[in-house]
Amino acid sequence: MILKKSKNKTRYLILGLLNEQPLSGYEIKKLVDMRFSFFWSESFGQIYPQLRKLELEGAISKRNIVDMENTSKRDVKKYCITDKGIDELKEWLKEPVEKEVVRYELLLKLYFSNNVSSEVMLQHIMEFQVAHRKQLGLFKKYQEELQKSIDTHENYKEVLMVLSFGQKVWNAYDEWCEEMIHTLNKK
Amino acid sequence: MILKKSKNKTRYLILGLLNEQPLSGYEIKKLVDMRFSFFWSESFGQIYPQLRKLELEGAISKRNIVDMENTSKRDVKKYCITDKGIDELKEWLKEPVEKEVVRYELLLKLYFSNNVSSEVMLQHIMEFQVAHRKQLGLFKKYQEELQKSIDTHENYKEVLMVLSFGQKVWNAYDEWCEEMIHTLNKK
DNA sequence: GGCGGCATGTAAGTTGTTACATGATTAA
């Protein structure tokens, strides 16, 4: 009987984030959208059920907070990581990284694009460039912000490395787009 | 009543490939694994049912071939694209490209890696580099091969553009790995 | 005789998205 390991990365994403600070499901979603969106994504439909599962298994614990701070009566469900959860996170960090999932619809279309006028591909590539340039601008902003708060971040070096990856790769995207736009315009 | 468009890209992958030449399900899988693996993937569990669906809808047609060429009696199911299929392919090519799916487990681990010794991340990054360097070497080989058979490829320009994307991005991966290995070794 | 590749397919399970329901609070 082989023990099947969970391929569900949502689990470890939650553990990783809760290891920094207690969070609610909603806050996790927002954090991922803001910080991780260029290399990761999650939906509520994944987060909430996984939170329940992790709690049942004792990897995280729930604290119903009646929010003393701002006198609002709404109770937010904040989750904290447990020792068991920390252990599981560390185990996962040591395991080999699985091959990343990438699916570029742009390249699929480009490959088959001899069936369509070159203006169409030009348009697609220009849109791709605009979308990714927006992200490219954000990397610098994040890096500067991070510099200001080096002391409060125990993992600022790691975050810088992640941002550096983004910058390098998104820069490659941009250069490629420039070349392709040039090529297609000559046609 | 809003018409829901198929987000299932397998459909268009099949149409695109069959527009070049008639193929069997098995051949489609092999082709994707060889040519597209750096930006796309498909499994048999996606291909075969989609072939059936496309045939029922009249976008492709089946030819049971008794394989005259090599005297084997096995019948291979070769599929051809129909005019209806060509129309659908062209329509799809014109539609805006959806945001690509990317999920880098490596970056997720890196982000949380202050909880684990730096040797662990060093190992992960080195493995990432080796795997991607292998692909980086293939790009050049493909380009050279393509040069030899320019005349027989009506879409060689498009293929070159796709390969150029791979080269630029995989090169960025490699540079980033080099830097990170350097940084982590100093620790 | 057995193994690997060719070839087609399906069933079960997992993963992930989307749309919706609910309701409170906040800001225009």
Added chain:
DNA sequence: TTAATCATGTAACAACTTACATGCCGCC
């Protein structure tokens, strides 16, 4: 008062993987 945002959740669906079943062929 109406829209947006906060906040939690679920149900239905869609997409995708994995493992298996089947059987042929060729080769060592």
